[in-house]
Amino acid sequence: MTAHLLVVSWLAASGAQAAPSCQLFRFQTKPTAVSARCAAVVEAAAERLKALLAVPDAERTFANTVRELDLLLADMEEEAAPLTVLREVSPSLPLRAAAEACNARVSKLALETLSRDDVYRALRSTADRREALDAEDARLLGRLLDEFRRNGVLLSEEDRARVRILKKALIDYELAYNRNQIESDDYVVFERAELEGVPEDQWSLFERLPDGRFKVYADYAPYIAVMADCKVPATRKKLESVNNNRTYPDNLVIQEEIFGLRRRVGRLLGYTDFAAFVLEDRMARTPERVRAFNERLRERLAATAARQAAALLALKREDEPGAEKVYAWDIRYYEKKLRQRGRVADPAAVAAYFPLERVLERLLVAAGEAFGLRFQEVRPADAWHPDVRLFEGRDAATGALLGRFYLDLFNREGKVKSNPDYPLMSNRAGGEPCRMAMTVLVTNFRKPKGGPMLLQQGDLVNLLHGFGHVLHQLVSRPRHARFAGRRVEEDFVDVPAKVMENWAWDQEVLRRLSGHVKDGRPVPEEMVDGVVRSRAAYASLAYHAGTAPPLWDLDVHSRDIQDISGRNRRLYDEASLIPQSPGTHPELKYNVIKGGAGVGLYIYRWSEAIAMDVLTRFRSTSLLDPAVGLEYRRRILEPGGSVPPEELLRGFLGRDTNEDALVRLFD
Numbered sequence: 001m002t003a004h005l006l007v008v009s010w011l012a013a014s015g016a017q018a019a020p021s022c023q024l025f026r027f028q029t030k031p032t033a034v035s036a037r038c039a040a041v042v043e044a045a046a047e048r049l050k051a052l053l054a055v056p057d058a059e060r061t062f063a064n065t066v067r068e069l070d071l072l073l074a075d076m077e078e079e080a081a082p083l084t085v086l087r088e089v090s091p092s093l094p095l096r097a098a099a100e101a102c103n104a105r106v107s108k109l110a111l112e113t114l115s116r117d118d119v120y121r122a123l124r125s126t127a128d129r130r131e132a133l134d135a136e137d138a139r140l141l142g143r144l145l146d147e148f149r150r151n152g153v154l155l156s157e158e159d160r161a162r163v164r165i166l167k168k169a170l171i172d173y174e175l176a177y178n179r180n181q182i183e184s185d186d187y188v189v190f191e192r193a194e195l196e197g198v199p200e201d202q203w204s205l206f207e208r209l210p211d212g213r214f215k216v217y218a219d220y221a222p223y224i225a226v227m228a229d230c231k232v233p234a235t236r237k238k239l240e241s242v243n244n245n246r247t248y249p250d251n252l253v254i255q256e257e258i259f260g261l262r263r264r265v266g267r268l269l270g271y272t273d274f275a276a277f278v279l280e281d282r283m284a285r286t287p288e289r290v291r292a293f294n295e296r297l298r299e300r301l302a303a304t305a306a307r308q309a310a311a312l313l314a315l316k317r318e319d320e321p322g323a324e325k326v327y328a329w330d331i332r333y334y335e336k337k338l339r340q341r342g343r344v345a346d347p348a349a350v351a352a353y354f355p356l357e358r359v360l361e362r363l364l365v366a367a368g369e370a371f372g373l374r375f376q377e378v379r380p381a382d383a384w385h386p387d388v389r390l391f392e393g394r395d396a397a398t399g400a401l402l403g404r405f406y407l408d409l410f411n412r413e414g415k416v417k418s419n420p421d422y423p424l425m426s427n428r429a430g431g432e433p434c435r436m437a438m439t440v441l442v443t444n445f446r447k448p449k450g451g452p453m454l455l456q457q458g459d460l461v462n463l464l465h466g467f468g469h470v471l472h473q474l475v476s477r478p479r480h481a482r483f484a485g486r487r488v489e490e491d492f493v494d495v496p497a498k499v500m501e502n503w504a505w506d507q508e509v510l511r512r513l514s515g516h517v518k519d520g521r522p523v524p525e526e527m528v529d530g531v532v533r534s535r536a537a538y539a540s541l542a543y544h545a546g547t548a549p550p551l552w553d554l555d556v557h558s559r560d561i562q563d564i565s566g567r568n569r570r571l572y573d574e575a576s577l578i579p580q581s582p583g584t585h586p587e588l589k590y591n592v593i594k595g596g597a598g599v600g601l602y603i604y605r606w607s608e609a610i611a612m613d614v615l616t617r618f619r620s621t622s623l624l625d626p627a628v629g630l631e632y633r634r635r636i637l638e639p640g641g642s643v644p645p646e647e648l649l650r651g652f653l654g655r656d657t658n659e660d661a662l663v664r665l666f667d
Helices: 003-013 031-053 062-084 093-113 117-128 135-150 157-183 200-205 220-229 233-243 250-268 274-279 287-319 328-341 347-351 356-371 457-475 495-505 507-513 525-538 540-545 548-558 564-576 603-614 626-637 645-653 660-664
Strands: 187-190 214-217 373-378 389-395 401-410 421-425 437-445
Touching: 031 062, 031 093, 031 117, 062 093, 062 117, 062 135, 062 421, 093 157, 117 135, 157 250, 187 233, 200 220, 214 220, 220 233, 220 328, 220 437, 220 457, 233 328, 250 274, 250 548, 250 564, 274 287, 274 548, 287 328, 287 540, 287 548, 287 603, 287 660, 347 457, 347 525, 356 373, 356 457, 356 507, 356 626, 401 457, 421 457, 437 457, 457 495, 457 626, 495 507, 495 525, 495 603, 495 626, 507 525, 540 564, 548 564, 603 645, 603 660, 626 645
Parallel strands: 401 437
Antiparallel strands: 187 214, 373 389, 389 401, 421 437
């Protein structure tokens, strides 16, 4: 069954018309339908695999074996995507459970396929025929052969069976870990007096109880409101503890199991440790390179971080003469005071210039002009929740439809707590019917009870970050599915998102996106200048502290550590200059489990360093310069993973990338 027939059959099973609107997914609303559709997807993939294996070795070609295996795996993933995404966003618990079961089933089948002797022999037989291949075809063949090797196909049958068992167990543990994160709903109840200092316009983030007290969830928006403005240290301390103990102790136990299983997998596959195994096929290549990158950042940021820590302590001593240290629950509170002393505009005043609807409208216009695109909303979205919206993007020059994306912006019960994006379908060369990019962008904004949603700076950063992933998915056009959209090296995935994040810190862009909630006037220059200055002036401490989690990540994946929480605390205390709160477990919030890859905490700063370097090409003119924007689209986004990222960057920058631009931000 071809890719486009799979899509049409999916829509037909949902009651949609195959044409002309065959790209409008109909997300299932019943658990039984999810399970049935998932079974059909798995069965179709099994039939295609059977046909692939039936091809005689003498007749094998790149097209009927290598490309077909690539398409089979991608089609199975994408056919299941509208089902499995429901585990993260559906308001229905039974539907989330059915979607999670589907995710496990599809993940295990993909793992089995890439571990089978007969499939590997078919691939190896094709490679041995030495058909003339261009660079992208050869890269696909090499990556697929590497996946089989990394899944243990060259091991003894006994060791291969052990690897399969361990990897399947990891899938189950990872699903349980992520389910605990999604279902967590931690909060603290406070008296009104305990929330003294929180601005009136932020109280809608709290749930008022019948007895007059307030329930404050440990979610991003209410958490930031309390930590930045509440004058009562005990309140901040209590909420900080709850926020950093989410899913404890359950996920701590699961973490320990996962790290142990991953280390065993690495050793069975012949690597010194799991970190070496994971990093081999990324840009970083080795644990030593990751460690050196973080240690360089720590050293280069040490002086500015120390100055900021001293400034916070001086401010605290104005409230508490004789205070000897700043605690974790003090950081945001005194950082805000420090910003105010630096004549940085009040965040609430700035937010009034960034109502969500106006920002979205202007973002789509500005991004369209910068990257040669046109966007418009599609109604109805016909998604999993009434709040979800659907947009489409077209090439501005040709009018060709490139793809669609869903926006699921508001927090609700049962929804994933982070701000991920979920690719649903990818662009590929070949002109298949019913084929375009589709993706889901998720944020967790707190929907206001009355009036428009006003974006704080952090909200704007999150929105732009996700939109960077959307752009990558929409415009990527490699020849092979294996390289489409976000299917790039794991430590390059976030680079386009980080490039877009920087729009939130650029004077020209901020004025372009802004429009006061009352009269639409742009944000004043002096106000936006203060926002931009604040990034460099007050972030060095966080960047310095951020070098600790990646080192912990390397450690727990490299050797057996009896007290993984204690190890994290020691590394953090060394790097942060402000110690971690006793009895808390922030390592449970680190993104070390989701996606199954592991050893990924270095990626945040690694990607940011690359993105800041990429932006040096724009800085000579403007972040909105369409000439540079189109070159960035062609050279960085469109190839997807078909070209190694180092080559993409050299083609765009004219040199190898480095972290100098990131460090200069704090000079």
